[in-house]
Amino acid sequence: MQFPIIGSSVLYLESCDSTNTELARISGNPDTMNGSVVLAFEQTAGKGQRGNIWKNEPHKDLTFSFLINKPDIRSEFVFFPLAATALGVYHFLSKRLPLKKVEIKWPNDVLVNGNKICGMLLENTFSGNQISKMIIGIGLNVNGKNYPDTRFPATSLVLEGEPETPPEDILLQLIPHLNAAFDKLRENPGFLLNAYNQVLFGKYHDVSIQEQDSITRVRIERVDSKGILHLINQDGKKIEAGMGEIKFLPD
Numbered sequence: 001m002q003f004p005i006i007g008s009s010v011l012y013l014e015s016c017d018s019t020n021t022e023l024a025r026i027s028g029n030p031d032t033m034n035g036s037v038v039l040a041f042e043q044t045a046g047k048g049q050r051g052n053i054w055k056n057e058p059h060k061d062l063t064f065s066f067l068i069n070k071p072d073i074r075s076e077f078v079f080f081p082l083a084a085t086a087l088g089v090y091h092f093l094s095k096r097l098p099l100k101k102v103e104i105k106w107p108n109d110v111l112v113n114g115n116k117i118c119g120m121l122l123e124n125t126f127s128g129n130q131i132s133k134m135i136i137g138i139g140l141n142v143n144g145k146n147y148p149d150t151r152f153p154a155t156s157l158v159l160e161g162e163p164e165t166p167p168e169d170i171l172l173q174l175i176p177h178l179n180a181a182f183d184k185l186r187e188n189p190g191f192l193l194n195a196y197n198q199v200l201f202g203k204y205h206d207v208s209i210q211e212q213d214s215i216t217r218v219r220i221e222r223v224d225s226k227g228i229l230h231l232i233n234q235d236g237k238k239i240e241a242g243m244g245e246i247k248f249l250p251d
Helices: 019-026 079-097 167-187 190-200
Strands: 010-013 035-038 062-069 103-104 107-113 115-127 130-140 207-211 214-223 229-233 238-241 247-249
Touching: 010 019, 010 207, 019 035, 019 062, 019 115, 019 130, 035 167, 062 167, 079 103, 079 107, 079 115, 079 130, 079 167, 107 190, 167 190, 207 238, 214 238
Parallel strands: 010 035
Antiparallel strands: 035 062, 062 130, 103 107, 107 115, 115 130, 207 214, 207 247, 214 229, 229 238
């Protein structure tokens, strides 16, 4: 697996539709470096998982995307970069909020005390069964205090007691944690996946999931190298789920 230094260049935009979309537009330009970051102080059509919209107040929260060109990774292992990104965010928040419970909610959210503070979106371009380009978007709630109602209530660094901080400063503090996680992925993918599994929401306590029209109490066993979630229900039955097949419900 080959990955660039994230943040090799940073483009700051006052406003754009989506940082993922903007980075995709410019990714073919000769002056767009591998590892480049696009940060927007306002997104008018921010992207979330499964076509959802990511909304934030202008200049309040951190919304950015970074580019990975030619990562030399087969399509069946596409989950690893998303896991590395989530772990980078997890370590940043754990350091910033040492007295709070930080967890990764599979596949692409980070929670603080059960409330959502961060979401991620991975978009790939394929050449055969190889990934030729990856764009990973991150939305991290920093200074906001008012968010739309969601299944897992939103929180932010400010709502967790942190002082207001410019989003661009948070980016500079977060980037080293992202690079450290990708360094570990490069060196030892199995170690990184194990670290990811240790901090999962639902790993050490039962949680509720919705699968089609049924609600079940389960505990997470692990996420495998292909990103498949392995669960066990209260009757001891084992369940496997791919992305988008289940929804977690807050307690």
